[in-house]
Amino acid sequence: MNEYKISKRLCTASSHVRDGAVVADIGTDHAYLPIYLARHGRIKKAYACDLNEGPIQRAKENISKYNLDDIIEVRLQNGLDGIEALAPTDIVICGMGGELIASILDNSSYVRQKGIRLILQPMTFVKELRKYLENGFSTIAENAICEDGKIYQLMCVEYDGTQKTLSNVELELGPKNLINKGIEFEKLLFSTIAKKQKILNGLRLGGYDTTQIEEEISELEKLK
Numbered sequence: 001m002n003e004y005k006i007s008k009r010l011c012t013a014s015s016h017v018r019d020g021a022v023v024a025d026i027g028t029d030h031a032y033l034p035i036y037l038a039r040h041g042r043i044k045k046a047y048a049c050d051l052n053e054g055p056i057q058r059a060k061e062n063i064s065k066y067n068l069d070d071i072i073e074v075r076l077q078n079g080l081d082g083i084e085a086l087a088p089t090d091i092v093i094c095g096m097g098g099e100l101i102a103s104i105l106d107n108s109s110y111v112r113q114k115g116i117r118l119i120l121q122p123m124t125f126v127k128e129l130r131k132y133l134e135n136g137f138s139t140i141a142e143n144a145i146c147e148d149g150k151i152y153q154l155m156c157v158e159y160d161g162t163q164k165t166l167s168n169v170e171l172e173l174g175p176k177n178l179i180n181k182g183i184e185f186e187k188l189l190f191s192t193i194a195k196k197q198k199i200l201n202g203l204r205l206g207g208y209d210t211t212q213i214e215e216e217i218s219e220l221e222k223l224k
């Protein structure tokens, strides 16, 4: 088998998919992730799902190129619409805004079942997504991923029905990331502080109240 390479971001997401899983990749675009999993013999079945025709065509072409049409089914669908019929064990939603991911999850009761694994990689609004997940989801694993000068966050969660209350720092950087730390976490921490510092400078210039952002920066500085 020729090596099939995908980005570190998608490779990290794929590492949380359980062996033998039935996977739904929501917002699959090119279908790189299900193709990677299928080529490595990691999954029983995958559904490569997308809302738009362009990505659906790209996914179909790529899947056929690797003769994986019997393992990966392409579906034009909005979020998790009709997901019950597919019965995925593992659901991947990567490369979308955190608020969109939260709204996709909120529109489906299927994800609120024990044993269904969610692998989420928000591009923006990470804190807001974690806030949403406090409503009954527990964090199994998290990653900070540095690639091409950018830092991404990824969380693998499952529903347990228990309400959580994360601290501000946990919402920002992730409860598991804070425990595991490591080089990529350090980069995430420094870049988060730098972003907040910029906001602080802007607020100061505009003569606005900076109490809250100063408190947030000082909390983060303690982690250095």
Ligand SMILES: C[S@@+](CC[C@H](N)C(=O)[O-])C[C@H]1O[C@@H](n2cnc3c(N)ncnc32)[C@H](O)[C@@H]1O
Residues within 6 Å of the ligand: 010, 026, 027, 028, 029, 030, 049, 050, 051, 052, 055, 077, 078, 079, 080, 093, 094, 095, 096, 104
């Ligand atoms: C930036 S791409 C991410 C592709 C891939 N998941 C990744 O992380 O590299 C986002 C994809 O999500 C799709 N998308 C956006 N909203 C969606 C929705 N509500 N349901 C399904 N797919 C959606 C877009 O059409 C697009 O193909």
